[in-house]
Amino acid sequence: MLRLLPGHESRGLEVLVTTDFTLEGIHFRRDWHPPESVGHRCLARGLSDIAAMGGEPVAAFLSIALPRDLPQAWVGRFVRSLISLGERFGVTLAGGDTAESPNGILADIIVIGTAPKGKSVLRSGAKPGERIFVSGELGGSAAAVLQMRAKPKKKLNPRDYPRHFYPEPRVELGRILREKGLTSAMIDTSDGLSTDLAHLCEESGVGAELESALIPRASVGKPAREVDLDLALHGGEDYELLFTARPGKRVPKQIAGVALTHIGVITRPQIILLRNLKGVAYQLEPRGWEHFRQ
Amino acid sequence: MLRLLPGHESRGLEVLVTTDFTLEGIHFRRDWHPPESVGHRCLARGLSDIAAMGGEPVAAFLSIALPRDLPQAWVGRFVRSLISLGERFGVTLAGGDTAESPNGILADIIVIGTAPKGKSVLRSGAKPGERIFVSGELGGSAAAVLQMRAKPKKKLNPRDYPRHFYPEPRVELGRILREKGLTSAMIDTSDGLSTDLAHLCEESGVGAELESALIPRASVGKPAREVDLDLALHGGEDYELLFTARPGKRVPKQIAGVALTHIGVITRPQIILLRNLKGVAYQLEPRGWEHFRQ
Numbered sequence: 001m002l003r004l005l006p007g008h009e010s011r012g013l014e015v016l017v018t019t020d021f022t023l024e025g026i027h028f029r030r031d032w033h034p035p036e037s038v039g040h041r042c043l044a045r046g047l048s049d050i051a052a053m054g055g056e057p058v059a060a061f062l063s064i065a066l067p068r069d070l071p072q073a074w075v076g077r078f079v080r081s082l083i084s085l086g087e088r089f090g091v092t093l094a095g096g097d098t099a100e101s102p103n104g105i106l107a108d109i110i111v112i113g114t115a116p117k118g119k120s121v122l123r124s125g126a127k128p129g130e131r132i133f134v135s136g137e138l139g140g141s142a143a144a145v146l147q148m149r150a151k152p153k154k155k156l157n158p159r160d161y162p163r164h165f166y167p168e169p170r171v172e173l174g175r176i177l178r179e180k181g182l183t184s185a186m187i188d189t190s191d192g193l194s195t196d197l198a199h200l201c202e203e204s205g206v207g208a209e210l211e212s213a214l215i216p217r218a219s220v221g222k223p224a225r226e227v228d229l230d231l232a233l234h235g236g237e238d239y240e241l242l243f244t245a246r247p248g249k250r251v252p253k254q255i256a257g258v259a260l261t262h263i264g265v266i267t268r269p270q271i272i273l274l275r276n277l278k279g280v281a282y283q284l285e286p287r288g289w290e291h292f293r294q
Numbered sequence: 295m296l297r298l299l300p301g302h303e304s305r306g307l308e309v310l311v312t313t314d315f316t317l318e319g320i321h322f323r324r325d326w327h328p329p330e331s332v333g334h335r336c337l338a339r340g341l342s343d344i345a346a347m348g349g350e351p352v353a354a355f356l357s358i359a360l361p362r363d364l365p366q367a368w369v370g371r372f373v374r375s376l377i378s379l380g381e382r383f384g385v386t387l388a389g390g391d392t393a394e395s396p397n398g399i400l401a402d403i404i405v406i407g408t409a410p411k412g413k414s415v416l417r418s419g420a421k422p423g424e425r426i427f428v429s430g431e432l433g434g435s436a437a438a439v440l441q442m443r444a445k446p447k448k449k450l451n452p453r454d455y456p457r458h459f460y461p462e463p464r465v466e467l468g469r470i471l472r473e474k475g476l477t478s479a480m481i482d483t484s485d486g487l488s489t490d491l492a493h494l495c496e497e498s499g500v501g502a503e504l505e506s507a508l509i510p511r512a513s514v515g516k517p518a519r520e521v522d523l524d525l526a527l528h529g530g531e532d533y534e535l536l537f538t539a540r541p542g543k544r545v546p547k548q549i550a551g552v553a554l555t556h557i558g559v560i561t562r563p564q565i566i567l568l569r570n571l572k573g574v575a576y577q578l579e580p581r582g583w584e585h586f587r588q
Contacts, residue, residue, distance in 0.1 A: 025396035
């Protein structure tokens with residue numbers, strides 16, 4: 001989650017603060033995820049929160065609690081990967097806290113970012129009639145989880161499921177959308193399209209209507225295969241940007257190398273509908289993403 | 295731990311960021327600590343970090359992961375106590391993250407503070423010849439832990455051990471010490487005097503010599519009894535301020551209602567010595583604080 005820090009403007013900038021847990025057994029499993037993936041995803045969660053406000057990430061703080069018997073090599077690989085992702089975005093690991101964990105690896109990442117004063121993109125700005133867009137493709141991360149759940153002993157090759165193991169936070173895209181004034185409200189798809197759209201609609205006091213045929217579904221695995229609609233609608237942790245376009249603004253087909261797809265419109269009634277291929281609309285319930293619980 | 299956020303000055307202010315875990319089984323036990331104590335101590339840790347830099351706390355962010363079966367009433371009492379402590383210091387709970395915990399209650403508190411640019415007090419400013427002071431009394435928190443360890447079934451009355459259950463972060467004291475330019479280096483006694491003094495000396499590249507007779511020992515329990523020297527030297531979580539006084543500055547006997555005690559001097563050799571009642575000096579090893587592990 002992310003909040004503005006009111007009253008702390010710095011040379012016309014707002015300070016943004018985000019904090020996100022990464023917990024073993026909830027967000028990752030040590031037998032499924034290499035430490036590099038865990039470190040990357042840990043920081044990517046925070047960077048994605050900043051991206052969804054059109055902000056520029058500045059610094060990260062890591063609180064980490066480790067079981068006594070965890071090999072030091074695991075920690076080294078985790079931290080190096082986290083730092084390496086940060087470097088790509090000019091984000092330094094500026095501090096943190098360490099503790100011993102009673103059970104499993106526990107991490108909390110804090111990312112501090114900035115945006116020009118009064119210009120950060122909120123979830124609450126969507127208005128009826130505006131178009132809804134999503135970046136990239138959806139369901140690719142959840143598809144990897146389904147595979148691992150189905151065959152817990154078989155290790156997946158991270159290269160076949162990059163959006164799960166090494167998601168790319170859409171920092172540049174978010175910044176450009178904010179700079180060009182293209183978007184009225186934005187959120188990242190960390191919990192899944194249905195849940196995150198519900199958050200955006202609730203905070204804006206509006207509803208939405210999506211076209212199922214328009215939802216961009218990820219192709220993953222080897223051989224690559226398009227995911228089911230359900231995964232694209234409800235699967236979380238894709239870290240794409242879901243946003244509404246201001247009236248009269250032309251949204252390009254892609255920005256910063258990321259495809260943008262028009263998937264529906266904002267409506268006045270506070271309900272979210274999905275229109276299927278036959279043109280029948282039914283209510284889309286927000287179905288939370290269940291991570292790695294057995 | 296706490297760091298400055300470089301380059302983010304706001305109207306002549308530096309932004310301070312602190313993050314501290316509070317983990318069930320490490321920092322508290324549900325059968326020993328009422329939820330109000332856990333919430334209070336959680337935020338007090340962060341406020342104390344800000345106090346030790348002479349900063350003004352501004353806002354807090356709470357990441358919390360809860361087991362599925364935790365009663366909602368526990369969470370309500372925890373959060374109300376945390377918010378209530380914040381209100382006393384003008385600190386609002388501005389956001390955070392929630393998750394499900396696989397094991398036990400996990401909290402991470404982030405406190406954002408400010409100090410005038412270039413004026414926050416660091417651990418690295420101590421110089422040979424400077425006097426060492428500590429606020430309040432030491433060992434009172436650890437004494438409660440010893441009691442609970444000895445008789446795990448018997449509940450302590452928090453009123454007999456206030457410094458353990460409801461420690462008071464020394465925010466006003468830290469601010470005044472900074473404003474009056476009294477101190478060259480400062481740290482809070484979260485890990486225990488021996489360990490925290492070692493941190494301060496290491497970061498300053500100096501050593502220290504303490505007088506055992508001068509260490510202020512807490513009186514706790516019912517009937518109240520002075521704690522052993524070992525607890526005052528090594529027991530953690532008192533959240534007092536340990537600081538060095540600039541040459542020529544007169545340090546009052548108390549500030550903001552908190553007693554200040556001269557306990558030793560900073561020396562050039564990078565070793566920490568404790569002089570006992572017979573005048574014999576021996577090396578004081580930093581003995582980490584072991585919290586609630588069985």
